[in-house]
Amino acid sequence: LGLEEASPAATMEFVILRAKASQESALRAFYTKGLGLEEALPLEFRGKTGATVKFVLTGDGRDFDVDAQCIYWKIGLAIDDLDAYVKARKFVDVEPRQFRDVGYLAHVEDPAGYTIELLQTTFGVGAKTTTSKKPSSSTLIKPRCVGQITVRVKDAEASLAFYRDRLGMSLLSIQPVLDLGFTLYFLAFTDETPPQPDLRAVENREWLYQRPYTTLELQHRHDKTPLHTSKLVDGLKIGVSRARFSTILENQGINEAFAKRLLLRDPDGLHMLVIPHDEDDDHLFDHSKPPPKKKDDNRRGRENNNNRPSS
Numbered sequence: 440l441g442l443e444e445a446s447p448a449a450t451m452e453f454v455i456l457r458a459k460a461s462q463e464s465a466l467r468a469f470y471t472k473g474l475g476l477e478e479a480l481p482l483e484f485r486g487k488t489g490a491t492v493k494f495v496l497t498g499d500g501r502d503f504d505v506d507a508q509c510i511y512w513k514i515g516l517a518i519d520d521l522d523a524y525v526k527a528r529k530f531v532d533v534e535p536r537q538f539r540d541v542g543y544l545a546h547v548e549d550p551a552g553y554t555i556e557l558l559q560t561t562f563g564v565g566a567k568t569t570t571s572k573k574p575s576s577s578t579l580i581k582p583r584c585v586g587q588i589t590v591r592v593k594d595a596e597a598s599l600a601f602y603r604d605r606l607g608m609s610l611l612s613i614q615p616v617l618d619l620g621f622t623l624y625f626l627a628f629t630d631e632t633p634p635q636p637d638l639r640a641v642e643n644r645e646w647l648y649q650r651p652y653t654t655l656e657l658q659h660r661h662d663k664t665p666l667h668t669s670k671l672v673d674g675l676k677i678g679v680s681r682a683r684f685s686t687i688l689e690n691q692g693i694n695e696a697f698a699k700r701l702l703l704r705d706p707d708g709l710h711m712l713v714i715p716h717d718e719d720d721d722h723l724f725d726h727s728k729p730p731p732k733k734k735d736d737n738r739r740g741r742e743n744n745n746n747r748p749s750s
Contacts, residue, residue: 449607449628449683451490451653453483453676454514454588458551460496465550473528474516474555475581486516489584490653494551495673505553508591508665510707511672512658513546513554515587517648520580521545521559527580537563540641541614541623542648558586560648586648587625587656588675590709591666595624595659597706602626602655605690606713607683611654612647613638624657628679666707674710684715 458466463482470476470484470492478484485491492514505511518524521535521543535545535557543563547555560583592598602608608626611633615622625647633643647654655675679687688695691703701713 449677449679451588451628451655451675452678453491453493454511454585455493455495455673455676456511456551456553457497457671457673458494460498462550463494463496466494469549473530475524475528476516486582486584488651489517489586490514490588492585497671505669505671508667509669509672510590510592510666510709511669512589512591513556513587514585515556515558515589515656516582517584517586518557518559518582519561521557524557524580524582533557535559535563539616540644541616542644556587556589558648560586561645583649584651585653586650587654589656589658590705590707592657592659592705592707593663593666594706595622595657598657598659599624599626601705602657606677606687607690608655610638612643614644615639620662621658621660624659625654626657627652627654628677628683668708672709674712676712676714678714678716681715684713687713 466482467478471478474484476484476486476492479491482494482496483491484493525533525535525545530545530547533545533547535543537543540562543559543561545557547557549555599610603610603626607628609629609631610624610626611629611631612625613622614625627650629650629652631650633640634646635642637643684701685695687701688698691701693701699715703711703713705711
């Protein structure tokens with residue numbers, strides 16, 4: 440999956456989205472020429488590390504239904520110099536800005552209507568900054584990676600119990616934006632710890648945005664706005680080590696002998712496929728691929744009976 444390091448204990452591997460077949464060429468041009476991502480396989484786009492954005496094509500008759508109440512919100516790209524990136528990529532009417540003490544960012548929309556956040560790995564000029572390290576010229580006009588996959592949640596505690604306690608993700612940052620009525624939680628499959636033990640500390644945020652892996656960002660809206668799933672968002676794929684997979688199964692109360700993969704829903708209904716690193720079950724999300732044929736137990740039983748010697 441383009442990871443520079445050896446396979447970690449677990450990693451966010453894919454976010455799987457749907458788009459109309461007529462949008463294929465526009466999506467390809469946008470994600471490669473527009474955003475500067477690599478097309479690893481047809482309609483699978485990624486940076487040097489981190490998760491891959493994968494599109495599954497559908498017929499042209501399905502309406503777009505990823506709106507402000509959808510559980511899935513966006514991906515975020517880690518950009519070292521956002522002003523240089525926007526200029527080099529020739530994005531028109533895109534004005535990067537420092538958003539509170541969250542980050543220096545901008546938003547664009549792909550041809551299918553999905554939101555992409557462009558998030559600088561350091562704060563903007565004039566903002567409180569903790570990093571003096573300057574990026575290399577090679578990373579100025581291409582994303583480092585898919586830095587975040589962002590989903591909305593209704594109940595922060597229920598979602599943290601699922602992702603942190605059941606799946607084993609680490610909570611790396613908590614970012615309240617109280618005047619706008621929401622709080623952001625960032626989790627990842629990592630053993631790293633932030634520089635400051637207080638997860639609300641602003642000093643941790645640039646460190647967070649410079650990680651070479653993809654984080655899961657939960658936006659909890661305090662007004663408990665109703666949320667819905669989308670037929671256009673198939674979900675997330677998570678690859679884990681055998682040891683971590685065993686732990687996850689144990690947390691679910693599932694006997695390891697009877698599970699090679701795990702298809703879960705988070706508390707808000709988002710699908711996620713959890714598999715060991717040496718398994719590959721894209722067909723569970725990618726409906727353009729037929730699932731493997733199952734043996735017909737009844738037929739097998741009839742054949743066994745026919746082969747039995749008569750008494």
